[in-house]
Amino acid sequence: MRKPRRAPPRSGRTSPAPRTVELSIEQVGARGDGIARLDAETVFVPFTVAGDKVLARVEGKRGDGLTAALIEVTEPGPGRVAPPCAHYGRCGGCSLQHLDDALYAEWKRELLITQLARQGLADAPVQPLMRIPPASRRRADFTFTRAKGGILLGFNGRASHTVIDIERCPLLDPALGDALPGLRRMLAGIAVEGGGEMIVTLTEGGLDVLVEAPARLDLFEREALAAAAESLDLARLHWRRPGSGFVEPIARRRPALVRFGGIAVEPAPGAFLQPTRGGELAIAEAILAAIPGGVPVADLYAGCGSFSLPLAQRGPVRAVEGEQGPVAALDAAARAAKLPLTTEVRDLARRPLAAHELKAFRAVVLDPPRAGAAAQAAELARPSAGGPSTIAMVSCNPATLARDLRTLCDGGWRIEGISPIDQFPWSAHLEAVATLRL
Incomplete structure (x- = not known):
């Protein structure tokens, strides 16, 4: 198999050599990163707030500026607070839990x-x-992969495809968060290699689950998933291979209803x-x-x-x-x-x-x-x-x-x-x- 040829580097776009610098954060930018100045360049530093003095490692270029990784906050700014989530900083879902509530609302x-x-x-x-408010999210797109210790189920890490195994997420409706251990066991109970995605929606009938993964299920795996759907009291469970228009029903125990203006609707699996x-x-x-x-x-x-x-x-x-x-x-x-x-x-x-x-x-x-x-x-x-x-x-x-x-x-x-x-x-x-x- 031929190796793909590497694209030649773009002129003037080479990444700077990594270096450690001291920075003063001036404001929070549109993506949620702190913005500082280094010589004549803009530096984007995640997990910082205006007024922070930080030690950061410059790592690359982004648009018209540089990206840097936060090493240490040497002097916190007035808008910094302790994040409420234990996964914050590794999970890619949130970028501003460290920002004071009033400042966050103003920024948004x-x-x-x-x-x-x-x-x-x-x-x-x-x-x-x-x-x-947090703790009200009724629909979530999770990522999962099989690791040596079992199934990792959660969200992608910040700027990566690494799966961060989530124990508890402050954004999720408690019914979604409480279901994670059981869903993890369900995936671990079948011999499917690799990983995929899982869309979980809280409906009137219970949890509606769509697993999207490239694996082809055999009869034993279908039966194991159907048994898990019953033990977890899921409303529906479906499986879809990426790129396929076919959604395979595994279990349909109750209608997965939502209401709009009081009118009951049963959306298709994974519907927006x-x-x-x-x-x-x-x-x-x-x-x-x-x-x-x-x-x-x-x-x-x-x-x-x-x-x-x-x-x-x-x-x-x-x-x-x-x-x-x-x-x-x-x-x-x-x-x-x-x-x-x-x-x-x-x-x-x-x-x-x-x-x-x-x-x-x-x-x-x-x-x-x-x-x-x-x-x-x-x-x-x-x-x-x-x-x-x-x-x-x-x-x-x-x-x-x-x-x-x-x-x-x-x-x-x-x-x-x-x-x-x-x-x-x-x-x-x-x-x-x-x-x-x-």
Whole structure:
């Protein structure tokens, strides 16, 4: 087998030789790393706060600056606190547990304000940060691998694929955290080599588990997993090989139901849900407050119906989503509840609703993935008589939200308000809901 050729080093991008330096942290950057100056260069140091004096080891380049590993805090800044998690610093899930609560909230809201300003939207009205507390996460994507001592089940380490075996996570709903030992035993009980991922969702019927791993299961392993699902009282257990569209049912003991606006939905295994129930309710409340009751609404990137179903209890809704599984679950729920809701499977990034199609609606809900909704925003920004006069735009990425808002504002839309919602504590991830009017 031929060895792959190494790419030649980029001119001017060679990493500096590792060296130990003393630094004074000036601020916390957009990714959660502390920022310091070394000669004429910017240095990013994780796990630091403004005012820290630290000993750090410069290790490489990142963008227009250098990266450094924290060795020691020689003089703590006023915003430093003790992190609440024993895995902090090794686990890659959180980056800001060491930051004082008030400073953290200020920093997080500023993430959105900074991105808006970069798009010339500094005057956009941004509401105070709404915070969803820890210990409320109902859905988690775990990583697992087989080691000499057994199964490691947890999250990837910071900037690595190393699995950090998690005993307890302060973000998780206690029912998820309590299930980890049993799920670890379940994986250890089958002779599957290597590792994979496990998506665990807390539903009304109990835990819904989807294991994604390259191993092919034999009859003995299927039976062992089914027995484990019963002993752990799981609602459902499925297995999927990466890249395969087929999800193999291992055990279905009870429906894995969630409710949107009081309407029961059984999502497909591993389907996207807002990570917290509190965050989902806060977003839905903002959308319902923005959109007048009784008007026809297009819910774009509708998923399983988090917002379509509450809206359909007030008026007709057209729910559009790119994947068949969520649409099937939403359609079944809407039919059972006899709601005025129709569905469509459509890739909105490739084929957004055109301006003439949008004329059938008086309001639009947008909830795109992190890449945003550039194509759909461009269609909404086209001059057109009639059509929607209200947009409620949900985003988990302040940068693409600001970009799409700029497009809409250039098309004549006005930002009435933006509500930042923090349902990813101690991280740089931020949800927001923007209301726009014509």
